Each structure stands twice: as structure tokens, then as C-alpha cells.
Amino acid sequence: MEKRNARQTRELVVPGDILDGTGMRPGENAYVLDGKIRASVMGVRNVFQNTVGVIPLRGGYMPTSGDTVFGVIVDIGPSNWLVDIGAPYPAPLHVSEVPWKVEFGDTSKYLTIGNVVLIKVLSVDESKKISVTMKDSGLRKIEGGRLVKISHTKVSRVIGKSGSMISMLKNMTDCRITVGQNGMIWVDGEDENADVAVEAIEMIEKQAQSGNLTDRIKEFIEKKIPQDEEDEYDDEGDE
Numbered sequence: 001m002e003k004r005n006a007r008q009t010r011e012l013v014v015p016g017d018i019l020d021g022t023g024m025r026p027g028e029n030a031y032v033l034d035g036k037i038r039a040s041v042m043g044v045r046n047v048f049q050n051t052v053g054v055i056p057l058r059g060g061y062m063p064t065s066g067d068t069v070f071g072v073i074v075d076i077g078p079s080n081w082l083v084d085i086g087a088p089y090p091a092p093l094h095v096s097e098v099p100w101k102v103e104f105g106d107t108s109k110y111l112t113i114g115n116v117v118l119i120k121v122l123s124v125d126e127s128k129k130i131s132v133t134m135k136d137s138g139l140r141k142i143e144g145g146r147l148v149k150i151s152h153t154k155v156s157r158v159i160g161k162s163g164s165m166i167s168m169l170k171n172m173t174d175c176r177i178t179v180g181q182n183g184m185i186w187v188d189g190e191d192e193n194a195d196v197a198v199e200a201i202e203m204i205e206k207q208a209q210s211g212n213l214t215d216r217i218k219e220f221i222e223k224k225i226p227q228d229e230e231d232e233y234d235d236e237g238d239e
Contacts, residue, residue, distance in 0.1 A: 012147040012184065013039040014072045014114045019052045027053025042072045042084055044149055061086045061152040061182040063130055067121040068139075070147060070184035071132075073113050078105045083117065086152070086182045089128050093119065097133040116142040118178065118186070138178075145176070145188030148198050150205040152183035157208040158201055165204070165214060172221045173197040196224040 013019065019030055019037045026032055029041045030053040039045070043056040063069065063085065071083035074090060079102075082090040093111075095102040100110055111117065118139050122131040134140065150158065158179055159166045170177050175189030175197045187197045200217050207213055 012043070012149040013045050013054060014042050014116060015039055015074075016114050019045055019054070024050050024052045027051035029054035029056060042074070063087050063091070063121045063124055063182070065121055065123050067181040069119060069121060069182040070142070070178075070180040070186060071117055071119055071182075073111050073115045073117065076107050076111070076113060078107065081107060081111050083119065083132065085119075085121075085130075085132075086184065087130065089130060091119070091121070091130040091132045093117070093132050093134065097122075097131075097135055099135055099139075111141065116147060118142060118180070142186060145186050146194060146198065148185050148187065148201055150183045150185065150201065152181065154205045154208045155179060155181055155183055157213070158185065158204050160214065165217070168214065168218060169197055169200055169221075172218070172227065173200070173225060193225060196221060199224075 017039045019039055024037065024047070026037045027046065027048060029039065029043065030037050031040050032038070037052055039054045041054055041056050043054040046053050046055045069085045071085040071091060073081050074084045075082035080092045080094045083093050085091050095107065098110065102110055117134060119132045119134050120136050120139055122133050124130050157165065158169075160168075166177060166179060169175070173189060173193045173196055175187050175194055177188075177197060178186045180186075185201055187194050187201070189197065200221055203220060204213065204217060207216070210216070
């Protein structure tokens with residue numbers, strides 16, 4: 001069962017997700033169904049006083065060709081899906097750009113509203129029309145794990161120089177971690193380790209401008225998760 005606690009107020013949610021909040025009232029962009037408070041939009045779970053709601057994602061991310069991003073299916077047509085990738089405009093995903101043979105009108109059999117996908121931006125034209133694909137290595141529908149949202153401007157700090165920071169996070173927490181260029185990050189691992197990985201990612205976002213960040217993240221994880229061996233990580237993650 002997924003662990004939720006007060007720390008996870010920055011948890012990324014999609015429409016229909018249960019927001020928990022026992023004894024709380026639904027806040028903005030939330031509703032009650034079957035006695036549970038659920039998200040009505042994609043965004044960040046937000047607890048304020050005695051309410052729990054959702055802060056919608058803002059369109060601050062501007063996609064560029066080659067970006068690998070996470071997105072949420074927000075609409076379905078007979079030959080495509082619309083994907084919210086946190087950009088000012090939704091990204092149409094055509095049936096010709098998925099790894100399945102989809103007959104006309106059968107799109108909902110493969111991806112439905114609220115599904116999370118890892119996709120690649122093929123191009124963005126002058127009118128801001130975004131072309132995306134799932135037909136590349138590693139691109140897929142996301143099952144399990146959890147998503148966290150950070151500012152897309154802090155993605156380079158989570159990755160680190162030559163991938164040093166993200167490699168350290170993966171190795172020390174024993175989690176699978178995939179970073180989207182739009183600031184959505186997928187973390188999959190044992191619950192307690194995944195909690196630590198998410199905390200570390202949020203710490204990197206908050207302290208992105210600080211020096212010796214790699215050392216402080218390493219020290220933070222070591223306090224939370226005993227390490228079997230002493231791995232050497234230099235400060236290459238600080239740019």
C-alpha cells in the first residue's frame with residue numbers, strides 16, 4: 001500500500017488520484033467520490049489548514065526537439081491522444097507514434113485519461129504545435145512507482161555533471177529513477193528507499209544554488225539508508 005504522510009505535500013497527482021487527507025475537506029481542484037477526496041486536475045497535492053487540493057501544473061516548460069518528458073493523457077480522439085506535458089499547449093500523440101498497432105477508434109483500449117506516459121518531443125513548429133512519439137528505446141506507459149514534480153529549470157542539478165548526481169541517487173537508494181526534461185521525475189523502489197529518493201530530489205531543487213550540494217545529498221542519504229559499501233562520490237554534480 002502506498003505510503004503517504006505530511007512530507008508528501010508536493011506529490012504529483014493526476015485526475016482521479018486519491019488525495020487522502022483523512023478528516024479534511026476538499027480544496028481547490030478536488031472532489032469527493034466514494035467517500036474519498038480525489039484530484040480533478042493534474043498538479044501538485046497541496047494541504048492547507050484543514051483542506052487538501054491540487055495546485056495545477058503551470059505552463060512554464062517550453063519543449064524543444066529531443067526532450068524526453070513525462071506527460072498525462074488528458075483527452076482521447078479516434079486516432080490520437082492529447083498529452084499534458086506541463087507546456088502551454090497540449091501535445092498530440094498520434095497512433096502512428098506509439099509501439100502498438102491501433103485501429104481507428106480503439107485508442108482508449110491502449111491509453112486512457114489519467115495514464116502517465118514517457119514520451120519524446122520530435123519537434124515544435126512556429127505555431128507552437130508539438131509533435132511527440134513513444135517509438136523510441138525506453139519510452140512507455142508508466143506503471144507503478146511515483147512521480148514527483150520539480151521546476152524544469154532545476155533538472156540539470158538533479159542530473160549533475162556527466163550524470164554524477166542522478167547516478168549517486170540511484171546507487172545509494174537502490175531505486176530506478178527517470179528524469180523528464182519537463183521537471184517530472186519517476187521514482188520506483190522499496191517504499192522507504194523511494195521516500196528518501198524523493199526527499200533528496202526535493203532537497204536538490206530547494207538548494208540548487210548552494211555549493212557542495214553533492215556532499216550534502218550524499219550525507220543526507222547515508223543518514224537515512226545504511227550503505228553496504230563506502231562508495232566514492234566526488235562533487236562533480238555541482239555545476
